[in-house]
Amino acid sequence: MTAVTSSLSDDQRAILALWYEVNASLTAYHKLITAFGNAQFAWQATVSAWRQMGIHHTHLKRHEEPKQTSANIEKIQQALVDGRYGLLFSDQPDYPTQLSQIYDPPPLLFFRGNSARLHQAQIAIVGSRKPTAHAQKITFDMAQYLAQAGYIITSGLAMGVDKQAHLGALAQTDFDYQGRTIGVMGTGIDVNYPNHRDHLFTQIIEQGGCIISELLPHTQPHKHTFPRRNRLVAGLSLATIVTEATIQSGSLITARLTSEQGKQVFAIPSHIDNNNAEGCHHLIREGATLIYHPKQVLEDVSGQLEYSHRSYSASSLADNLNSHQATTTHATDAPSIEPVASTATNQQPPSSIKSPRSAAVIPEHLNVIYDQLDWHGQDLDALIVSTKLTAPVLIGQLMELELLGVISVQGGRYLRV
Structure with a gap:
């Protein structure tokens, strides 16, 4: 550095x-x-x-x-x-190559933190500012999984899904995988909006991540600044994942821009009466790739990474900061290595996202009730009707599943984890 x-x-x-x-x-x-x-x-x-x-x-x-x-x-x-922030110009070698390839690249970028992240393979995760608890968990787990697989998680620093995406990427116990996130601001680099982001900014920078803005310092939020931010999120990334979004969500702008840039859009489905997921269902109907596990993203993006590798390299152990104290450092020569993602499918999930039933073997006598459960939750009465088990037997089997760690109880409703 x-x-x-x-x-x-x-x-x-x-x-x-x-x-x-x-x-x-x-x-x-x-x-x-x-x-x-x-x-x-x-x-x-x-x-x-x-x-x-x-x-x-x-x-x-x-x-x-x-x-x-x-x-x-x-x-x-x-x-x-x-040293309050750094500045990259579009004619400098440190300027991210992938941004120079979009229709309207910014002539400069203000940044705080480790700007070497900008040269590494990124996947965007975006979604609702008011996601359901289930969507927050899925977002966090997916970001953690993909960061552990070697990707940088890029998002827009908003409340809700964006915040969970950043936090998931930061939730690494292994030093070599910390700080794998980039936050793109819809304000000036020195503007704390909304207020909750001050702590998030500090966490991203101290752990070796990066936050950027094309806007001038002191620029306040405005309705036109966030679509601008979204185009940078899409431009930096190999693909975009929408975990939960309404039909009017700005995340659909990011998804559209991703598609227009010739990149892949992924969307996570939900039940049909979840208004918060209408945007995802719309995207799937329009051709986005339906996913339910981050391994599917890795499989699809790995091919793109080989092509994009000529423009910027995937992440490596060598690109991590020797110290997380500096807030405006960058690498003049981004590491050029083989993509980490090429071996990502051999890694185990670092969080609660797992292949079906991979975390624990479900005993045969519990299969009937386990198959009746979903990730949204059912109460005891509904399970008695669907399983045709007596209440004592049902409660006993639910307790067994809970002890196995494959279900949880929230507000009297039983759901898979």
């Missing part, structure tokens, strides 16, 4: 100036770069030249105040010196 340079070149200052003056508008930025050839020429152009190109009046107003632009660049320069 090497320290990020805190000294900005003239070209980089011009890029930052332009990015500030167009208020991080991708359309305006690329329009100016196309017209003038580079950021320095675009920034030095007159206000009237910008106006003739149809640049928005708010951008023109900022362009009229070069002193204010310079003052903001100096603030960013000082933040880089202080």
